Amino acid sequence: MARVGELGKLAEQALAEWGLDGARIEPVSLSENASFRVDKAGQAYVLRIHRSWYHTLDELHSELVWTAALREAGLDVPEALLTADGRAYVTLPLPGSAGRRNVGVLRWVEGELLSELIARESDPAALSRHFEQLGRIAARIHNQSSNWKIPPGFQRHSFDVDGLVGAKPFWGPFWDLPQLKPRQRELISEARCVIHQILTRYGKAADTYSLIHADLHPNNLVVGERGLHVIDFDDSGFGWHQYELAVALHQSLEQPHYQLIEEALIGGYRAERPLAASDLALLPVFLLIRTLVGLGWIHQRPELGYDEHLPQLIEEACAHAGAFLDSWPD
Numbered sequence: 001m002a003r004v005g006e007l008g009k010l011a012e013q014a015l016a017e018w019g020l021d022g023a024r025i026e027p028v029s030l031s032e033n034a035s036f037r038v039d040k041a042g043q044a045y046v047l048r049i050h051r052s053w054y055h056t057l058d059e060l061h062s063e064l065v066w067t068a069a070l071r072e073a074g075l076d077v078p079e080a081l082l083t084a085d086g087r088a089y090v091t092l093p094l095p096g097s098a099g100r101r102n103v104g105v106l107r108w109v110e111g112e113l114l115s116e117l118i119a120r121e122s123d124p125a126a127l128s129r130h131f132e133q134l135g136r137i138a139a140r141i142h143n144q145s146s147n148w149k150i151p152p153g154f155q156r157h158s159f160d161v162d163g164l165v166g167a168k169p170f171w172g173p174f175w176d177l178p179q180l181k182p183r184q185r186e187l188i189s190e191a192r193c194v195i196h197q198i199l200t201r202y203g204k205a206a207d208t209y210s211l212i213h214a215d216l217h218p219n220n221l222v223v224g225e226r227g228l229h230v231i232d233f234d235d236s237g238f239g240w241h242q243y244e245l246a247v248a249l250h251q252s253l254e255q256p257h258y259q260l261i262e263e264a265l266i267g268g269y270r271a272e273r274p275l276a277a278s279d280l281a282l283l284p285v286f287l288l289i290r291t292l293v294g295l296g297w298i299h300q301r302p303e304l305g306y307d308e309h310l311p312q313l314i315e316e317a318c319a320h321a322g323a324f325l326d327s328w329p330d
Helices: 004-018 056-071 113-122 125-149 163-166 182-202 243-250 258-272 285-300 307-327
Strands: 022-029 033-039 043-049 089-093 100-107 209-212 221-224 226-229 236-242
Touching: 004 022, 004 033, 004 089, 004 100, 056 089, 056 100, 056 113, 056 125, 089 163, 089 243, 113 125, 113 221, 125 209, 125 226, 125 243, 125 258, 125 307, 163 182, 163 285, 182 307, 236 243, 243 258, 285 307
Parallel strands: none
Antiparallel strands: 022 033, 033 043, 043 100, 089 100, 209 236, 221 226
């Protein structure tokens, strides 16, 4: 992972491409992508330095094509700032390295993360309202994507059977981590096999499978003056709508008000878009998928320093997988 100083130098160098020379710049997030807040002449922006290996330039451009279409459909999503010659991204060398990085700038939306607001909530009714709103937004995203004609050249990854539990899943083989004990490996591999069978039988009908945000949890929604603003489409791709809902719920699985949260989310979703009981019945499958692919995500990114948590997370994943296998009908 690039050092903070190198990323800061690259960010400052890139500002000139957008006519933002001399702007005040401060780091916001230095994890996978590096994000900086940029302030100049009373306007605020977020500059993103993208990982070199996660998305091609064509895939990054496709992300902006979709978010532009979502804005046209009335959703509050990121808006790119173009350079003077009309580019959404510039590719620059990373100081102190032989590598190059794609850099883009988005307009900043002032507000508070929904996760921070939820963390302060003690009123179940308020908690319910937040997740009802989140459910409505998920449904509106799916309404747009299910009816959108994918333009020529559009490129994004897929969270389909292969992308989630295939031989080379998008976030790495979670069943083959070196930290797994033999019994854990056996249990997780069994769960993977069952999931593969379920999803293969289920198929990819247009009303349940389309472009999704794929990371639509409360950390990626900003509560601003205009309501909820959705951020971070970096993981967006093709996937099942229930996976979207599972991502929104997963961080709350152990919360005392989980049932209320799930009911609120689904209620909000159904207020904007139909969701058949037979499709909703697969939600436990996608909740388990989120648990399992998270192991692969962490292992694939050792530079983030989460590896020390893997043994505990593996124990929790095995408990989740075991409970699922015990309860799921053959």
